[in-house]
Amino acid sequence: MSSPKFRKADQYYEDQYDSRTISSMKEKEDEWTAKLKLITNEDELLKKRLVAYMDIREYGTRFSQNKRHSIQEWITTDERKDRLVNERPIPPPPYCPKCDSYMKFSDYDFVNNNCDIQFIFSCGGKTKHNAILESNGKPLTAPKQFCPYCNGVIKTKVKKTKTKITATDSCTICTWSDTIYFDIQPKQQLLPISEEERKAYCTDFKKSKGFLHDLEVLASISAGDDTGYDLSKIKMLKVADLDKILTEALQKNQFIKLQFEPPKITGHMTIHFSTLDTSERTEQQSIKTLKKIISEALFFSNWRLMSTEINYRLGYLTGQLKGVDQKEDLQKIATEINTTP
Numbered sequence: 336m337s338s339p340k341f342r343k344a345d346q347y348y349e350d351q352y353d354s355r356t357i358s359s360m361k362e363k364e365d366e367w368t369a370k371l372k373l374i375t376n377e378d379e380l381l382k383k384r385l386v387a388y389m390d391i392r393e394y395g396t397r398f399s400q401n402k403r404h405s406i407q408e409w410i411t412t413d414e415r416k417d418r419l420v421n422e423r424p425i426p427p428p429p430y431c432p433k434c435d436s437y438m439k440f441s442d443y444d445f446v447n448n449n450c451d452i453q454f455i456f457s458c459g460g461k462t463k464h465n466a467i468l469e470s471n472g473k474p475l476t477a478p479k480q481f482c483p484y485c486n487g488v489i490k491t492k493v494k495k496t497k498t499k500i501t502a503t504d505s506c507t508i509c510t511w512s513d514t515i516y517f518d519i520q521p522k523q524q525l526l527p528i529s530e531e532e533r534k535a536y537c538t539d540f541k542k543s544k545g546f547l548h549d550l551e552v553l554a555s556i557s558a559g560d561d562t563g564y565d566l567s568k569i570k571m572l573k574v575a576d577l578d579k580i581l582t583e584a585l586q587k588n589q590f591i592k593l594q595f596e597p598p599k600i601t602g603h604m605t606i607h608f609s610t611l612d613t614s615e616r617t618e619q620q621s622i623k624t625l626k627k628i629i630s631e632a633l634f635f636s637n638w639r640l641m642s643t644e645i646n647y648r649l650g651y652l653t654g655q656l657k658g659v660d661q662k663e664d665l666q667k668i669a670t671e672i673n674t675t676p
């Protein structure tokens with residue numbers, strides 16, 4: 336019998352990885368499609384689409400970043416298996432007293448993270464007469480155990496499915512039992528790959544024209560590609576201008592004493608602000624009104640309200656504004672301006 340070759344052609348691993356990527360990405364998309372379908376509120380939908388977009392993009396990026404490394408690992412493992420098979424000849428078969436004959440070699444097994452080889456022998460057919468020999472040719476036997484309660488002899492039953500081996504130890508005297516599971520690595524089965532899908536999900540999923548692209552358009556954001564919208568439409572406000580515009584808009588609506596904290600600069604600029612609501616509005620109304628005033632006042636500018644950050648306490652409101660001046664961020668704003676009816 337000639338030894339199996341574990342190491343396959345490079346293309347095999349490439350296909351294997353891509354086919355996993357494709358099915359995982361599709362699953363992810365389906366998940367999001369189902370989730371988005373349930374949302375009826377327009378604002379909520381817009382927000383969730385953005386979240387979906389980012390999530391899928393990150394997911395896809397992880398696949399493409401891990402690709403080389405994973406493939407290299409698979410190749411190393413398969414090459415090690417070939418080496419082990421070559422270095423360790425199949426030991427002489429064990430004798431089966433039930434069949435009164437010698438067992439036949441049936442398969443290799445690799446343990447300890449695929450660093451060690453074992454040999455599986457069986458009597459063939461559907462008999463459950465199996466034996467595992469270790470790499471030194473000695474049979475692998477579980478140490479005999481006794482019941483922790485009554486010291487009775489323990490019997491082990493093994494059940495094997497496609498994905499799992501279940502080994503149940505049970506006492507032959509009392510009701511004690513214990514079950515352990517081993518996961519079986521699914522046999523590497525390659526799904527047929529469509530080159531179109533490979534291109535969409537693996538080769539250049541960033542430029543994908545599929546689901547991700549639709550989401551991107553719907554969420555009115557740009558992945559950094561030129562949107563073609565006119566950036567000069569955006570009013571570039573300095574912090575002093577921001578102060579003036581907002582103070583005016585807020586005062587008209589009974590919000591007074593707008594104050595800014597010193598800005599923080601990371602990729603963009605964020606500024607914490609506070610203001611007092613002098614009206615009779617409830618907490619919810621107050622927050623809602625503040626969001627509306629600021630969003631409208633800044634809509635054509637390079638500033639945005641971080642609307643999740645608003646806090647209210649006894650008429651004292653705090654929040655955060657974000658200012659951008661980088662082209663990529665400005666393009667997102669330009670898209671928003673141009674796609675908002």
Ligand SMILES: [Zn+2]
Binds near residue numbers: 431433434435458464
């Ligand atoms: Zn047998």
Ligand SMILES: [Zn+2]
Binds near residue numbers: 482487509510
């Ligand atoms: Zn017992």
